[in-house]
Amino acid sequence: MRAEATFERAARRAAARVRPLTFADGKRVAEIERKAFLDPWPRYALETEIENPQARALGIETNGKLVGYVICWVVLDQAHIGKIAVLPEFRRQGLGDRLLRHLLEALNQQGVREIHLEVRRSSQAAQNLYKKHGFVVTGVRKNYYSKQREDALVMSLLLKEGIRYGLV
Numbered sequence: 001m002r003a004e005a006t007f008e009r010a011a012r013r014a015a016a017r018v019r020p021l022t023f024a025d026g027k028r029v030a031e032i033e034r035k036a037f038l039d040p041w042p043r044y045a046l047e048t049e050i051e052n053p054q055a056r057a058l059g060i061e062t063n064g065k066l067v068g069y070v071i072c073w074v075v076l077d078q079a080h081i082g083k084i085a086v087l088p089e090f091r092r093q094g095l096g097d098r099l100l101r102h103l104l105e106a107l108n109q110q111g112v113r114e115i116h117l118e119v120r121r122s123s124q125a126a127q128n129l130y131k132k133h134g135f136v137v138t139g140v141r142k143n144y145y146s147k148q149r150e151d152a153l154v155m156s157l158l159l160k161e162g163i164r165y166g167l168v
């Protein structure tokens with residue numbers, strides 16, 4: 001990789017900031033969603049989740065521009081990650097990693113002890129990201145993505161009280 005490109009990536013990562021999403025982010029989140037998923041949620045559904053008190057919705061911005069987000073739902077000590085996405089042109093710069101790390105730290109502090117999610121069998125990038133943070137495959141849901149008849153892998157992470165995530 002060219003030195004300028006490496007420098008640019010490092011600079012983007014350094015300039016990134018994670019923050020809670022607000023209703024006003026709905027339009028932008030829907031734009032990212034359409035570029036990231038084969039079966040994108042409509043804007044109103046994303047806005048509903050951003051405002052859902054049972055949900056945690058975080059965004060990551062570089063130079064003041066929202067380029068990724070994560071949405072998860074929390075019930076008592078369990079959480080379910082519904083979405084994580086980074087704009088294609090901002091991928092492989094550590095932003096998804098930073099977003100997930102931030103979320104897991106927040107969930108850990110909140111007392112969450114189990115985190116689950118579904119991920120497409122074909123989505124190697126996402127599976128690697130989750131594995132990097134200690135998630136393991138705990139099940140398969142056949143044809144979960146019915147439009148494309150693709151299986152979902154269920155991935156889970158158990159957090160132990162008093163220690164940082166990823167160490168169990």
Ligand SMILES: CC(C)(COP(=O)(O)OP(=O)(O)OC[C@H]1O[C@@H](n2cnc3c(N)ncnc32)[C@H](O)[C@@H]1OP(=O)(O)O)[C@@H](O)C(=O)NCCC(=O)NCCS
Nearest residue numbers: 036083084085086091092093094095096097125126128129
């Ligand atoms: C999954 C996704 C959020 C990763 O975002 P990202 O900003 O590119 O990820 P990062 O650069 O922080 O990479 C973190 C780790 O993810 C894995 N990863 C990311 N992209 C990868 C790729 N193209 N191939 C293989 N592994 C990949 C690696 O383990 C990487 O760690 P490393 O850099 O130490 O190798 C992004 O690819 C995306 O938006 N995909 C489409 C939406 C999606 O599938 N979401 C998940 C289902 S809910």
